[in-house]
Amino acid sequence: MKFKVVEKFISINGEGKLSGQLAIFIRFAGCNLDCSYCDTRWANEKDVEYEWMTADQIYEYIKVNGVRNVTLTGGEPLLQKGIMELLTVLSLDPELVIEIETNGSIELGPFTKIEKNRPRFTMDYKLGSSQMESKMLTSNFKYLGALDTVKFVVGNIDDLKRAKHIIDQYQLVDKTSVYISPVFGEIEMVQIVEFMKENKMNGVTLQVQLHKIIWDPEKKGV
Numbered sequence: 001m002k003f004k005v006v007e008k009f010i011s012i013n014g015e016g017k018l019s020g021q022l023a024i025f026i027r028f029a030g031c032n033l034d035c036s037y038c039d040t041r042w043a044n045e046k047d048v049e050y051e052w053m054t055a056d057q058i059y060e061y062i063k064v065n066g067v068r069n070v071t072l073t074g075g076e077p078l079l080q081k082g083i084m085e086l087l088t089v090l091s092l093d094p095e096l097v098i099e100i101e102t103n104g105s106i107e108l109g110p111f112t113k114i115e116k117n118r119p120r121f122t123m124d125y126k127l128g129s130s131q132m133e134s135k136m137l138t139s140n141f142k143y144l145g146a147l148d149t150v151k152f153v154v155g156n157i158d159d160l161k162r163a164k165h166i167i168d169q170y171q172l173v174d175k176t177s178v179y180i181s182p183v184f185g186e187i188e189m190v191q192i193v194e195f196m197k198e199n200k201m202n203g204v205t206l207q208v209q210l211h212k213i214i215w216d217p218e219k220k221g222v
């Protein structure tokens, strides 16, 4: 099986629980959603340039570079045909910590059945300002545990209110890690903090995309 890779690079992870740590990124082509704020829309274009890579070639690239944290992203990585083969190959190496960024519209059940060293999922729950909330599968929450994350990317106060509602309704803080991140440049961090204070959002982590502070926010490959 071959996978459509639009870019691969080493950087610090700018998002999530491993933020600040070195990571190797594999970005796949194509997405089934079209979020209003998507910062990698280029990867979803029909005519995007990509390289076909097998699972073994991707594994080799990771090992040659000696980076243990692996982030599979896109686009929507779980749309790649046969992706289970790649996840199986990577999970077999106990030295690797595999993270998958996924958009909340893909059924996660089959992927969480990997028994040893299974990938950690960061499932975005897309809120109103993304225009994609109707595609969210809340049925995925039952598969997520201590190693996984539910992430809410918020663009305004209504998004924050909705995120709080979902967090409470599904008791997400008790089950998994919960992150809130601003749509870059759309909402002041201080507004998010004030909202968290007013609403006693214990156990929720605010994060900002670190790579967009270190480098030009438009820069690819970082």
Ligand SMILES: C[S@@+](CC[C@H](N)C(=O)[O-])C[C@H]1O[C@@H](n2cnc3c(N)ncnc32)[C@H](O)[C@@H]1O
Pocket: 031, 037, 038, 039, 040, 073, 074, 075, 076, 077, 101, 102, 103, 104, 123, 124, 151, 153, 181, 182, 183, 184, 209
């Ligand atoms: C480009 S997506 C790829 C993975 C998957 N399609 C998803 O949406 O989770 C990776 C992460 O970037 C976030 N993201 C995209 N555009 C953003 C923006 N303008 N500001 C903040 N986060 C953004 C997404 O919400 C997601 O958490």
Ligand SMILES: Nc1nc2[nH]cc(C(=O)O)c2c(=O)[nH]1
Pocket: 011, 012, 013, 014, 015, 040, 071, 073, 074, 101, 211, 222
């Ligand atoms: N440095 C860096 N960290 C990231 N973490 C998740 C990313 C993504 O696009 O999914 C990302 C990214 O694009 N760059």
Ligand code: SF4
Pocket: 031, 032, 033, 034, 035, 038, 039, 040, 041, 044, 074, 075, 076, 103
């Ligand atoms: S799901 Fe992810 S890749 Fe797809 S449009 Fe939304 S942010 Fe972009």
Ligand SMILES: [Mg+2]
Pocket: 039, 040
């Ligand atoms: Mg990114």
